[in-house]
Amino acid sequence: MHTDATIGIIGGSGALGGAICQALLRTGTAAKTIRIANRSGKTPDFARTAGITVTTDAQALVDVSDLIVLSLPPALFSALSVTIRDQLTVSVMAGITARRIARHTGAAKIVRAMSSPVAARGLAYSPWFATDTVSKAEKAAVQRLFTACGLTDEIAEEGQIDHFTALTGPVPGFVAYLADCMIGHARDQGIAPEIAERAVRQLFKASGVVLSESPEAPGAHVRAMLAYAGTTAAGLEAMRASSLAENIARGLAAAAKKARDLG
Numbered sequence: 001m002h003t004d005a006t007i008g009i010i011g012g013s014g015a016l017g018g019a020i021c022q023a024l025l026r027t028g029t030a031a032k033t034i035r036i037a038n039r040s041g042k043t044p045d046f047a048r049t050a051g052i053t054v055t056t057d058a059q060a061l062v063d064v065s066d067l068i069v070l071s072l073p074p075a076l077f078s079a080l081s082v083t084i085r086d087q088l089t090v091s092v093m094a095g096i097t098a099r100r101i102a103r104h105t106g107a108a109k110i111v112r113a114m115s116s117p118v119a120a121r122g123l124a125y126s127p128w129f130a131t132d133t134v135s136k137a138e139k140a141a142v143q144r145l146f147t148a149c150g151l152t153d154e155i156a157e158e159g160q161i162d163h164f165t166a167l168t169g170p171v172p173g174f175v176a177y178l179a180d181c182m183i184g185h186a187r188d189q190g191i192a193p194e195i196a197e198r199a200v201r202q203l204f205k206a207s208g209v210v211l212s213e214s215p216e217a218p219g220a221h222v223r224a225m226l227a228y229a230g231t232t233a234a235g236l237e238a239m240r241a242s243s244l245a246e247n248i249a250r251g252l253a254a255a256a257k258k259a260r261d262l263g
């Protein structure tokens with residue numbers, strides 16, 4: 001994949017496709033041209049500003065693209081009618097397997113990935129799996145594409161993408177649930193709802209920065225708090241003695257199963 005490649009995003013006017021497109025524009029990531037295909041012909045504001053062409057003819061987009069991003073809802077994939085030949089095809093659709101993409105479009109070089117609309121702000125985590133027909137140079141192009149969106153890693157097993165669909169696809173996703181539980185508890189203690197919300201939002205903002213920037217792993221923070229044996233240790237002991245971890249795992253497994261079922 002050369003650096004003046006044409007990138008065609010099918011579904012580039014949607015939440016995720018649009019975010020990836022904006023990430024490429026924001027970072028100036030090597031692409032000679034970015035094109036978008038959708039059914040409505042609707043041109044999002046960012047595309048109009050950047051002079052990006054939107055077509056309703058997905059095949060026409062495929063025919064002029066070096067790298068194709070599939071970012072349409074899984075339920076609408078079977079209605080997409082395109083023939084992809086030699087181009088690198090990167091899917092961010094939940095659940096749809098590389099095998100199904102190959103069968104449905106004829107694509108031979110497929111990357112299955114997961115990302116998140118926070119890609120527009122460079123905050124996504126985008127793991128990707130490449131079929132063995134994808135060359136080293138093409139993998140480098142995928143790495144560039146998702147580096148524009150935030151952090152990225154190549155994953156060795158395709159099935160693990162379904163787990164990332166649960167873990168890191170939704171932002172704020174399950175973290176919002178934990179925040180909401182904490183706000184609910186604060187409200188139950190008589191704390192004014194707006195103060196509870198403001199406090200917990202700030203807690204999650206600070207925790208996000210600390211967890212992403214600190215050299216210590218999250219588990220090391222937990223061990224340090226337990227060793228300190230203060231108020232947080234008391235809370236952690238109670239949480240660790242409960243079925244909380246098991247229930248979190250159950251929730252994540254249910255989300256991954258849903259992703260597999262979508263495919």
Ligand SMILES: NC(=O)c1ccc[n+]([C@@H]2O[C@H](COP(=O)([O-])OP(=O)(O)OC[C@H]3O[C@@H](n4cnc5c(N)ncnc54)[C@H](OP(=O)(O)O)[C@@H]3O)[C@@H](O)[C@H]2O)c1
Binds near residue numbers: 015017038058073079
């Ligand atoms: N949103 C998220 O938080 C998130 C997170 C992780 C992964 N994903 C994955 O990202 C994919 C897109 O999700 P989304 O939330 O971005 O959906 P969305 O906002 O509904 O956008 C879907 C896009 O696909 C286009 N589209 C639908 N059918 C099409 C077709 N046959 N041909 C061409 N374009 C078509 C739509 O435009 P028209 O209606 O004009 O056709 C729109 O641009 C999904 O597979 C989802 O699993 C989403």
